Amino acid sequence: MADSDGHSAALEGRMPVLPDERIFTSASPFLWSCVTFGSAIWVFMVGAGLAQLGDLKIVIPGYLIGTVIGYVPAAMAGGFPSFRYGLDPMDAAKATFGRLGAVVPLLALIFVALAWSSVVTAFIARGGATVFGRLSGHGLDDRLVVGLAMVVIIASWFVVRRGPRFMESVNNFVGPGLVVVAIGLVALVAMKYGVRQLWNGAVPLIGRQISDPGLALVSAIELGIGASISNWPFVGGLMRLVQKRSHIVTPSLMGATFVGLGFGSSAAAIAAATLPTSDPVLWFMDLGGPVLGGLAISAVLFANIAVIGLLIYFAAVSAQQVGIVRRTPWPMLIAILLTPCVIGAFNADAVLSAVVAIVNYQAMIFVGIVGVSFANYFLVLKERIDLRAIFSHDPKGAYAFTYGVNWSAALSAIAGAALYRVLYDPATLAAAPAFRWFGASIPAMVVSGALFLVLTRLFSRKVEPAEPGQISVGF
Amino acid sequence: MVELASLEAPTLSAEGVMNAELERRIALLSDPANGADCLGSGRGMIMEMAVWFAFAAMAWIALDIVVRF
Numbered sequence: 327m328a329d330s331d332g333h334s335a336a337l338e339g340r341m342p343v344l345p346d347e348r349i350f351t352s353a354s355p356f357l358w359s360c361v362t363f364g365s366a367i368w369v370f371m372v373g374a375g376l377a378q379l380g381d382l383k384i385v386i387p388g389y390l391i392g393t394v395i396g397y398v399p400a401a402m403a404g405g406f407p408s409f410r411y412g413l414d415p416m417d418a419a420k421a422t423f424g425r426l427g428a429v430v431p432l433l434a435l436i437f438v439a440l441a442w443s444s445v446v447t448a449f450i451a452r453g454g455a456t457v458f459g460r461l462s463g464h465g466l467d468d469r470l471v472v473g474l475a476m477v478v479i480i481a482s483w484f485v486v487r488r489g490p491r492f493m494e495s496v497n498n499f500v501g502p503g504l505v506v507v508a509i510g511l512v513a514l515v516a517m518k519y520g521v522r523q524l525w526n527g528a529v530p531l532i533g534r535q536i537s538d539p540g541l542a543l544v545s546a547i548e549l550g551i552g553a554s555i556s557n558w559p560f561v562g563g564l565m566r567l568v569q570k571r572s573h574i575v576t577p578s579l580m581g582a583t584f585v586g587l588g589f590g591s592s593a594a595a596i597a598a599a600t601l602p603t604s605d606p607v608l609w610f611m612d613l614g615g616p617v618l619g620g621l622a623i624s625a626v627l628f629a630n631i632a633v634i635g636l637l638i639y640f641a642a643v644s645a646q647q648v649g650i651v652r653r654t655p656w657p658m659l660i661a662i663l664l665t666p667c668v669i670g671a672f673n674a675d676a677v678l679s680a681v682v683a684i685v686n687y688q689a690m691i692f693v694g695i696v697g698v699s700f701a702n703y704f705l706v707l708k709e710r711i712d713l714r715a716i717f718s719h720d721p722k723g724a725y726a727f728t729y730g731v732n733w734s735a736a737l738s739a740i741a742g743a744a745l746y747r748v749l750y751d752p753a754t755l756a757a758a759p760a761f762r763w764f765g766a767s768i769p770a771m772v773v774s775g776a777l778f779l780v781l782t783r784l785f786s787r788k789v790e791p792a793e794p795g796q797i798s799v800g801f
Numbered sequence: 802m803v804e805l806a807s808l809e810a811p812t813l814s815a816e817g818v819m820n821a822e823l824e825r826r827i828a829l830l831s832d833p834a835n836g837a838d839c840l841g842s843g844r845g846m847i848m849e850m851a852v853w854f855a856f857a858a859m860a861w862i863a864l865d866i867v868v869r870f
Contacts, residue, residue, distance in 0.1 A: 342826045345837035387864055394857035398850050406846065410839050411830050539868045547861060570838045575849040709843055713827045 340643070342713065343412035348569040356568055357577035362501025363564060364586015367630045368445055368681065369504070372553055372587075373594025374604040375682035378535045379549070380542030381528045382599055386592045388543045392550020393583035399771060400558040400692070401565070401578060403699035408562030409574055411711055415562030416644050421711045422702040423739075425723075426730030430739060431699075432644055434691045435559040439641035440663065441684050443634045444670035447482075448677040450627045451475035453607040457620040460611055475671030478631055479664050485635035486642070486660045493639060496632035505585060507626055508593035514613040515600050527599035535755055544765050545755060549682065551767040552689030553587050558696050560640070638663050686752030693767045694742025697774035698735045706782055734781035742774025 350356040379385045407418040416435070419428040451474040452466075459466045485493060516524055536542045561578065568574055597609045607627075610619040642659050645651045651659065670677045703709060715724035727733070749758045750766035760769070833840045 341822065342830055344826060344829055345839055348839075384864070384868060387860070391857045391861050391864070394853055395861070398854040398857075402847070402850055406843060410843065412826070412839075540865070543864060543868050568839075571841060571843070571846055574846050575853070579850075579853055704847075713831050717823055717827070 340414045340417065340647075342417075343566050345412075345569055348412075348567050350564075350568040350573065351570070353573040353577045356564070356573055357581045358502070359564060360578045360581025361505065361585045362498055363560065364582040365501040365504040365590055366442070366446070366633050367449060367504065367626070368442055369553075369587055369590035370508075370594040370606040371445070371449065371678065371681040372549070372685060373591035373596075374598040374606065375685075376546060376549060376591055377527075377529050377595040377598035377604070378682075379545050380536055380539060382595060383525055384539055384543050385546035386595055388546030389550040389553075389591060389595075390584065390588045392547035392552075393554040393587050394550075394579065395547065396551035396554035396689070396767065397557060397561075397579055397583045399696050399700050400555045401561050401575075403696050403703060404558040405561040405565035405574070405578070406709070407703055407711060409565040409568055409571075410709070411713055412566045413562070413711075413713075413716065414566070415559050416647055417716050418562060418711070419699065420716050420725050421707060422699045422732065423735045424727040424730050424732040425719075425725055427727065427732050427736050428647070430736055431559060431695050432647060434695060435644050436641045436663075437691065438556050438559070438688055439637040440666045441688075443482075443637040443641075443664075444666045444677055445681060445684065446630055446634050446637075447475055447478050447667040448670045448674035450478050450630055451671060452674045452678065453627045454624060456605065456607045457611070457624050460616055461620055471674050472671050475667070475674065478634070479667050479671065481631050482634040482638060482667070483657075483660055483664060485631060486638050487657055493632045493635040496629065500626075500629045500632060501586070503626065503629070504590055507622075508590045511593045511597055511609065511613070515596055518613065519600050523600055524596055527596055529599050540762055541757065544762055545757070548689065548750065548765050548767060549685055550587075551765070552685040552687075553591070554583055555692045555696060555767065556685075556688040557582060558692050558699075559644070563640075634667070682755075683753045686750070686755075689767050690743050690746045690750075690752050690770075693746050693770040694739035694774040697742050697771035698738045698778045700771070701775035701778050702735065702782075705779060734778055734785055738774045738778035738781060741777055742770040745773050746770040 350359070376385050376389055404415055404418070407413060407421070408415055411418070416428055416432055419431045422428075423430050451471045454474045455466055455470040458464075458470060512524065536545055561582070565574060565578070594606060597606070597613075598604045601609055601612055603609070603612075607623050610623040613619060614622060638660060641663050642656070645659070645663070654662070703711075712724045715726075718726075720726065725732075746752075746766045749761045749769065751757070757766075829835055830837075830840070
């Protein structure tokens with residue numbers, strides 16, 4: 327029964343949502359859902375990486391600026407079409423990339439979901455082993471890390487198999503709970519080291535990745551853009567459940583960027599600049615005491631199994647757009663998607679040290695997709711989508727393109743990612759001279775959008791309205 | 802991401818039911834005359850986003866000037 331619950335809920339979720347079915351009828355529940363959505367345990371790890379970039383008074387404002395600059399185009403390109411037509415983000419992407427070309431953003435979404443589920447698995451396992459090692463006096467045991475990771479993965483499989491409702495109810499406490507934990511972290515640092523430390527803190531020069539303050543600012547902005555631009559596939563999933571235009575922009579932006587992503591990462595950056603370690607688990611044990619701090623962080627860690635569940639569930643729902651995946655039994659599909667977490671379990675330290683690189687790779691993958699989607703929805707389609715064509719199998723339909731792929735969109739998105747890589751290396755943070763002025767994401771978004779408009783003008787074709795009787799959910 | 806699939810939608814047990822339900826939803830959501838708030842002009846939302854983006858861009862420029870000089 328659990329199988330069919332999860333499977334049918336996944337299919338139900340892809341129907342266009344009618345205005346009177348939408349659950350967010352006022353601003354505050356939508357704001358809190360965005361806070362929940364933005365607050366995940368990895369914001370602490372992103373914050374620890376942020377502190378390595380330079381002085382807090384430069385990198386924290388830079389990061390907050392970046393979250394807004396990344397969120398605005400991502401929400402407009404990914405969220406506005408979903409809000410208007412009640413569409414699942416992957417269905418909306420078919421208007422840009424084509425019926426089969428939507429595999430491009432689908433793979434990007436799955437990359438993000440699997441990367442973060444691996445990170446959270448490694449974080450929970452390593453954190454649990456750290457707490458046990460500290461309390462027992464035996465130090466960190468690598469076998470315990472692997473063992474805990476396996477327990478987390480099996481627990482995640484059972485959680486996802488039960489369907490989304492359990493994960494949603496747990497995550498509705500985890501997100502706001504992490505905001506409370508971040509407030510507690512800032513308060514403990516202020517009480518122990520003084521209020522001035524919140525603003526004047528800095529990692530010693532020898533521990534920094536960048537010594538130039540100007541470059542540190544732009545790198546912090548890029549980190550913020552990378553953290554928020556990956557909202558592109560997820561924000562549409564929330565916005566399609568909102569009823570009124572007046573609730574769309576500010577609640578989502580405040581919840582997902584300033585409170586969700588921004589506050590947690592800033593609190594973590596302050597702690598990383600103040601305490602002698604960049605491990606969030608040790609911050610709590612040092613500041614709150616080994617027993618109380620250890621128990622508190624353990625509760626936070628294991629509650630995040632629901633976060634892994636939601637990420638895997640979201641990846642599974644989206645992957646079901648592909649016919650062969652749709653025919654795969656739900657428990658088997660969940661097991662396949664949890665495989666990267668197993669790999670992460672045996673390489674926990676490597677996974678956790680790659681958090682900043684993952685955020686930057688997200689930016690590299692999504693800048694082109696966002697630039698093209700933005701140009702298509704606002705400048706080519708003029709905010710009008712042919713809903714019938716989205717679900718149509720008609721080879722002459724508006725979004726059938728050539729062999730189901732809008733090659734102009736796919737090539738432009740790839741060009742955007744390539745330009746990002748030329749300007750900025752996501753792994754080593756090595757930057758081209760032009761990066762100092764505009765970063766990498768904005769030029770890549772603009773160039774991919776402009777290239778898409780040129781290619782569309784050169785190769786666009788006249789399309790026929792989709793015929794009745796040929797529509798269905800999926801690719 | 803949260804509450805993604807929590808709306809009540811018809812059962813998708815048969816392809817005929819799915820297509821009929823899709824047809825009904827497409828008709829309702831394709832017609833701006835049905836008066837739904839989401840189907841109105843997106844100009845206000847665009848302006849609101851533009852204000853936030855401009856605010857962030859100005860903050861970037863101001864911070865850049867402070868850091869460089």
